[in-house]
Amino acid sequence: SVMATPRADDWSWFPALALGVSFLKCILINAYHSTDFEVHRNWLAITHSLPVSKWYHENTSEWTLDYPPLFAWFEYSLSHVAQHFDKEMLVVQNLIYTSPATILFQRLSVIVTDIVFIYAVKECCRSVREEKGSKDLLGHPFFILAALLLWNFGLLIVDHIHFQYNGFLFGILLLSVARHLQGRHLEGALLFTVLLNLKHIYLYIAPAYGIFLLRSYCFTKDNTDGSVRWSSFSPVRLVALGSIVISVGALSFGPFIAMGQLPQVLSRLFPFKRGLCHAYWAPNVWALYNMVDKALSVLGVRLKLLDVAKLPKASMTGGLVQEFQHSILPSVSPSITLICTLCPTLQPKPHPPPSLALSPPAKFHIWCRPRGARGFLRCLVVCALGSFMFGWHVHEKAILMAILPFSILAVESREDAGIFLMLTTTGHYSLFPLLFTAAELPIKVLLMLLFTLYSFTSLKKLFRGSLLNPLETTYLLGLVAVEILCEVVYPLSPWQHTLPFVPLLVTSVYCSLGVSYSFIRLYVSLLRQHGTDKHKQL
């Protein structure tokens, strides 16, 4: 093709791709930002102007510090640059402070710390398996992966419009994944431990890490049938891993344990007082569950099987729902979601080794069939998506935890590419309600089209053929109809005032179908690959 002049292996295209997206981020500096902007400004102020002992006690602003200590230190170091922009943003009492210099600084801090992400993407591209080299740069898996990650729609809108530091955090995650793919397991473990101490949401994928490191790193050899060889256990490696985890943990939580503040810190990190679903339901199983409950109760009232007065107050109509009471179906408690989150990642095995049959608490398939770092990566994606599907109070943004690592698998196998397209398109669309201001509507639509068009055409070219069946295509085209209905037609209708929550509900339920479908297919592919891999090994 025409743009093939730079070759994929000379990497001169990589800075161009990275710089291009950085320019795009910079030009969004003056776009809308959510309350998360104020959250992070407040944390800058807290860490800058208060002693460490007060960090997790301070509550002038309602947006108290609720990330682990390393992130607080990250804000602390940022605040030293911030004071050269505008000192006022570092005053705890200056609530909702948004001077132009503050906006510039905070936006630039996200853009600059994304360098970690850019570096991680480069490392991921380097660890991608290369099929027979395509001559065309644009059709090369390196290039496609780099574009899919660097230009990821979700990251762009969540970080650079809505405002958060996910790029930096996902950079560490992807770097850790890349290190595992490259066989540098200790580095990978160190990076992941650091990541856990920056944002504890990554605990969801910690099981994948734990099992993988134990199985593939602490045991150095496999039997010929792929099962674990117990005699190859290396205590030195286990100690090395353990000391990494403990020392990073000590560095992060140590001071707070010493000050006797651990319970306080933990209560900030895990606020279980929140409801099952976030104000806007993340498109997961619980959205479908709520929907079924609602449909049943409406049906029940219509058929006079239920008494309206006895139903719980219809809390759904408020728009901002913290606690959703189910009327027909049993209510869901945090412990149930925890069990549900763990279950999907348990995998039935065709021939379990007898010694393990009695202990089912984690990701057995990577225990029994390690399949190297790629199996681990698949498990990590399943973990992330499983927790998204069944977790307690899940944010729609958490879908990125599955989408970003999954991009690596998508450029390596045709089947994964198909699932990836389904998952990213629905997952990204479900992020639309994050940006509800009219001025940002064109931006989100344009960026979504840009990313979706690119991912479809590039993956289609890479695997030389269509990746979706007609039903899947129809479902995805349905998203266009949903968008037009929810953001153009509905606001003009009279129901906008009486039933304002309907567009969010429709979006959430429609997207949860696609996400659930992708989850099931991903899970099936995991089982199937298990079988085929065994044949290959023999």
Next chain:
Amino acid sequence: MENWSLVSICVLFGLTARWAVSLNSYSGAGKPPMFGDYEAQRHWQEVTYNLPVHEWYFNTTDNNLNYWGLDYPPLTAYHSLLCAHLINPDWVELHASRGHESYGHKLFMRATVLVADLLIYIPAVVLYSFYLSEGSNKKKVFLCILLYPGLILIDYGHFQYNSISLGLALWGVVVLGLGWDVLGSLAFVLSLNYKQMELYHSLPFFCYLLGKCFKQGLAGRGLFLLVKIAVTVLVTFALCWLPFLSDPGQILQVVHRLFPVGRGLFEDKVANTWCSLNVLIKIKTILSTDTQLYFSLTTTLLAILPSSIKLLMKPTLWQFKLALVNSSLAFFLFSFQVHEKSILLPALPVCLLLNDLPLPAIWFLQASTFSMLPLFLKDGLLVPYVVTSLAFLFFSIYLLSAFEHCSEDKLRLGPYRRLLICIVRRYGYLSNCINKDHFYFSITAMAGLSFMSVALAPPDQLPDLFPLLVSVFSYLHFLGLLLYFNIVQIAEPLQSVRKNQKKSN
């Protein structure tokens, strides 16, 4: 990847950049009593919506021409009328809506620019890049033209509809390039009737078409073509001016509004000859307005003449593009009452040269954006200015491999050198001027001046120091490049040697 998807991706990227810029401030935001160009456009909607056609260009009790009176040709007025019909009547209520600003209104105004761009300018750029630019760089050229910061910042930041007038002119070029002379002249007349500044481009259009008629023989088919074109032009003009034709007084008044001779040789700081010369000699006080007018008219004509004559003798697309640059740039540098935004007129044809002469074109486009810096600062567009300029510089240099096209032949200076070799060899240094080092030096200087304009307070006795430095510095670039583009155009031999050269490449 298929062509269509790459084109769509480029278009989507261009649109995203445009809309992102439009989230920023506009000219005169929150600055009563006069506001800025944004209010001017809104005011024209108010006037055209509420008043009968024959009052649009006249000073009446309901139409105070001193407050952003309509001073663009009828198509602009019709466009305003169309926009006014689409919106909340409160936003265009006579008198009461003056200075109206709101979130919704800004959104509407920005959207009208985007729609016009999408309907007129962008399709023309697509057609040009894929049908008329040569070589293997089509998509890259397309992306670079779309990302030219000057036009984006003025239309989506400052607020104007240049994409309409420039887009129509580009349609003219494209259609002429495809060989449909009548349609091409139609498109250009429409563009001229949207903004009178398109006169800067008119001479090349005229000479190109006339040259073609000459070539086909004025006795036979050439005459027929000439008549066809003339009829098209006249009819189009008549249709555009239809409501004003009934009364000669109306026509005179419109013309008077379009060419406000009384406003003097130049206003504000603009990077042209008169403003720069004013640093040394106070022309405005020495010469009377009439003398200034004749003086500027003569110099402009002298500056255009060589390129026009050459185009008349050799009406090819290549010559046409160069003549468009040379003519509009000469107008910008020497004519009467030039605004800093008029640099967009030469910038359009220079965009068309990005593929053939990457380095000089990029250099010019960057200088043109830089020359409008004082305006951007006034409008609060510093961040988008910096970001779009850097992005354009980076992308165009990287994608078009600009520095690999700096040899004398690549800069099309071979014929010039051959002409000069027998006269004075050492004057042939022009190709040495356009090189990587000088380019970087100039970009660094622009960055330095931009930084000083933002960060430093000017000395008390020279409050306009930085705008003036910006103007003069840009002017030097424009002058040098005017010389260069003229040399390239005029030194090209009348016989088509270029084709043979290309074959040997």
